[in-house]
Amino acid sequence: MHARAAASAALVGLVCACSPSDEGQSAIEADRAAPVTIEDRFALLALDCVHREYPNKISHVMNSAGDVAAPSQLTPAFYGCFDWHSSVHGHWLLTRILTTQPGGVYEEEIREKLGASFTEANLAAELAYYTAEGRASFERPYGVAWYLQLVAELEESDDPQLTQWRETLRPLEEAIVAQVVDWLPKLAYPVRLGTHNQTAFAFGLMLDYARTVGDDTLAKAIRDKTLGFHLADRDCPLAYEPSGEDFLSPCLMEADLMRRVMPVTEYAGWLTGFLPQIPTDGRADWLEPGVVRDASDGKLVHLDGVNLSRAWALEGVASALPEGDDRIPALLAAARRHKETGIAAVSDEHYSGSHWLASFATYLTTKRGIADALAAAE
Secondary structure, eight states: OOOOHHHHHHHHHTTTOOOGGGOOHHHTTTSOOOOSHHHHHHHHHHHHHTTTTOSSSOOOSSSEEEEOOOOOSSSSSSSOOOHHOOOOOOOHHHHHHHHHHHTTTTTHHHHHHHHHHHHHHHHHHHHHHTTSSSOOOTTHHHHHHHHHHHHHHHHHHOOOHHHHHHHHHHHHHHHHHHHHHHHGGGGOSSOOOOOOOOOHHHHHHHHHHHHHTHHHHHHHHHHHHHHHHHOOOOOOOOGOOOTTOOOOOOHHHHHHHHTTTTTTTHHHHHHHHHHHHHOOSSTTTTTTTOSOOTTSSSTTTHHHHHHHHHHHHHHHHHHTTTTOTTHHHHHHHHHHHHHHHHHHHSSSOOOOHHHHHHHHHHHTTTTTOOOHHHHHHH
């Protein structure tokens, strides 16, 4: 069996609560206990990359010859998983597994990996890197939003070790928040891309963080900017999506953001004007999943991510509509279709996808950011 197909089949089998076959076991699982849940499989991908330094793509402003160094020297906490932001959300994934699956089969290894990253010395170096001259826009907004989401995950835990790590991450957190608060008033327009610079996705993660930690100043700044940017938006051109390298839907991520800042009845009306394409007959084929024709291509494989992020956005939109809204069945039907396609693509065959897709899949399957009402409705 082809490696990508084998890993995909095993993941789909776990979605269906089936037992994975020996043939579907991926190479990185060979010396570990068998995964029990689908999230265990995602954890394996993160465990494999968080301290894997190469290959590596850095976005690095050099101020002098002294800035020529290996990734693990420049950013010693978040140097793996190919790039800084993927390393951050790889660490988030592992933290998420600890908080959602206590006592899981990989808990000891996860704690060991996180403990090696989350040291005071490492985070002091991360802070020095982030605050150096010329780096005010470093990983803004995507990477810093994921860092704040990582902090939010630690904030919600009462586990003593996670509480300690949360304090270790606080100095860089405070520097990031200060930079974001300074940047927001200067941002004249939303960024409507389907990749890292998109503001809607980042605002959603940042707002969830701000509400988790009780940062009312940041929460208000994001809410006000969101409404200012998007309240008058109408007829989003969903038919133009996805672009060839998208991993985020500009239309659906905006809708998923707006449900965080509007009352239910007002949001339902806004959504009618913004996405009038949503059918009322419950069908799933109104939104086609993205197609990846070369999973080894780091840009083309983004479309595996767009299927996963569309799925959680569709679920999020459905969760915010009034009970009985006749668009909910079609939203959830499309979400299921995208979830199935997206989960099937998460494997360790190509590092171009394995270094990050598991984080998106974990965000989806653990319903991070989704209202409790949706889970109850299902």
